[in-house]
Every structure is written in C-alpha cells, then in structure tokens.
Amino acid sequence: MACTSPMVRVFLSAAEASADQHGAHLLRELQALTTVEACGVGGQRLREQGLKPLATAEELSVMGLFEVLQHLPRLWRLARYVRREALRFRPDVAVLIDSPDFHLPLARHLSRAGIPVVLYVSPQLWAWRSGRVKLIRRVVRKVLCILPFEVDFYRQHGVNASFVGHPLVDELASIPPVVGQERKHALALLPGSRRHEVEALLPVMLEAFHRLRDEDPQLAGKVIVAPGLSTGDLQALAGPDGSGLEFVENHRYQELAQCEAAFVASGTATLVCALLGVPMVVTYRLHPLSFALASLLVKVPHVGLVNLVAGERVAPELVQDALDATSLAAAGRALLGEEGEIQRRKLSLVREKLGGPGASRRAAEEVLEVAGR
Secondary structure: OOOOOOOEEEEEEEOOHHHHHHHHHHHHHHHHHOOEEEEEEEOHHHHHOOOEEEEEHHHHOOOOHHHHHHOHHHHHHHHHHHHHHHHHHOOOEEEEEOOHHHHHHHHHHHHHOOOOEEEEOOOOOOOOOHHHHHHHHHHOOEEEEOOOOHHHHHHHOOOOEEEOOOHHHHHOOOOOOOOHHHOEEEEEEEOOOOHHHHHHHHHHHHHHHHHHHHHOOOOEEEEEOOOOOOHHHHHHHHHHHHOOOEEEOOOHHHHHHOEEEEEEEOOHHHHHHHHHOOOEEEEEOOOHHHHHHHHHHOOOOOOOHHHHHHOOOOOOEEEHHHOOHHHHHHHHHHHOOHHHHHHHHHHHHHHHHOOOOOHHHHHHHHHHHHOOO
C-alpha cells in the first residue's frame, strides 16, 4: 500500500550498467511506497523509470586505472557538474550506487551540505583500499549491502550497514528453471558491459568457441548483449568471427538460462549465471599496468563474485595472461561435460547465500527511513 507522505526528493547516481539496473529496481519500489522526484546519473533503465538525468552512466563507464587516466579531464568536468547540480536539487536523501571512485568524493560534498547519503551496493573495501572505510564512516549515513559477507566488515569499522539481499534474485525469479534435456546445446558468451572490457574479452571468447565448434559442429553460440550496449556494437567488435553466432539483446536472461555453459566477464554477470544455474568460466583482463597495480593492492582469494560469495573456487577463473583461447576452450570443454553438472550443484549454494526475494523493496524502505519518511 503506497504511503501518502509528501513528495520525497531523491538524488540517485549509477555510473555503470549493473548499478543502473539495481537503481531502476530501487526507484520503482520507492515510487510504489511514496511520491518521488528523482534526478541524478543513470543509464537507460533508470531513465525509463523516471530519473531526470544530469549525466548518463554511459559517459562514466570506464574501468581500470590507466583506462581512467585517458579520460580524466572529461570525468573531472562531469563530476563537478553533477556535484553542483545535485546540491542545487537539494534532495532529501542521496543514493549512490557502486563506483566508489566517482561516488565517495561526491558523498563528501553532499554530506557537508547536510544531505544524508546512502551507499547502495557496497564498495569492495574488503578487497582493496580498506582505508576508505574511515571516509565512509564520516560522510555516509548508511551502507546497504547486497552481498552477505560485507556487513560484518562494516560493523567492525563502526559503519551503519545492513544486508538487504541481492536485487537480481527478484529480477530473475520469473524465469523458470531449465533442467536436463530442456537445455539447448549452446555456449553463452558474456564479454561484459563496458566497451573496453568487451574489446579485451570478446576476441578470445570467440576464438575459444570456434575451437569447440570445430570439434562439435552441433554446438551453438549465443553472445549475450549487456544493457548499455547494442547488437550492432558487439557485431562490429566481433567482425567475421561473429558469423554463425546469435547475438541476444532481448530476453537475454531467458536465452542464457537455456545454455549449457558460459564464458563470462568477471562481475555481476557471474551472479546472473549462478542464479540461473548456468556453469561458467570467469574471465578477466585489464591493461597490463592496471593489472600490475591491482595485483599489489587487491587482497582477495578470487576474482569472480560468484566465488567470493561461495567462499570457494566453484567456477574456474582465467585471469590476465592465463586467459588464452587454448585454456578457455579446455575449461569450456570440461563444463560441457561432467564438470558442468558438478558446478551446477555448487551454484545452488550460491543462490541460497544471496538472500530471499524483496531486496529492492527492503532497500527502498531503508532509503526512506534515512530520508526521515
């Protein structure tokens, strides 16, 4: 039942595709609970949900230290503009989703202006740059965590945090499980949501797929087009190597669920595969200098979120120099056999750890509480 309180002004900021997806679900639930005026930064899904954009997620979606440096002047100008307009909007609450390098400086300015700040989708401080938790404790009213192991980290550092569950659980709940002979003899390729990420991963995925199809001509290939990209984008990047593959932009989750296995970029997509029960090989590649720096700073045993949530290596990871067509084809070959069933059973445990339905509604209720509504 919708509440009848006065309109709530919400500043929402989502600087990349998965954050845009989570933000759209959050905004929809806020709108179901009260009357909302929302402005900020978002991608297509947030804009379709009614966000008045100051900037788009597509303008901000850059990953990796040296990749960011190439765009730094433009990103600085954009950040200053967003900050100025957010302060002019004077929201009752600001919800900043993921992307801590963009959002933590913004949180500092908003907090100084007396605007309560909520971080939704925790920065991965447990992985690296944990010193930033001091800033969060000072300028953030509440952290809403979507991974179960994050809350203890924040509470140990005196930060107000809650586990609300993962919004993907709700998004994928309507997709029926695919079992046994219902699965298509197909391999899904999920090369990421950022253009430079796709440029790094799609060629090796395509080469590995073609090796497998040379061995098994009945194997189909589906390139899953992430939100924020288009079929045309990926077809252009794939070139002739994309011939004979299906590029899936609509009903992407339903199509993915029917596949036997997947090559997937490290990130939220690994949790999508887990929730749909699709065995996967996790892939990751950065600019060499970015990766060298990350190797010095990052202190987690796994790259893939699916493995971090599981607490063990349930899905193989091919990272940086270890990622080549030969290794990827070998890992894919194993998943199309008995290894796929073994991993599928382990993925069911990951699904249990991601929480029950209603994550976005719980997050919306927390946001309104911080806003004083």
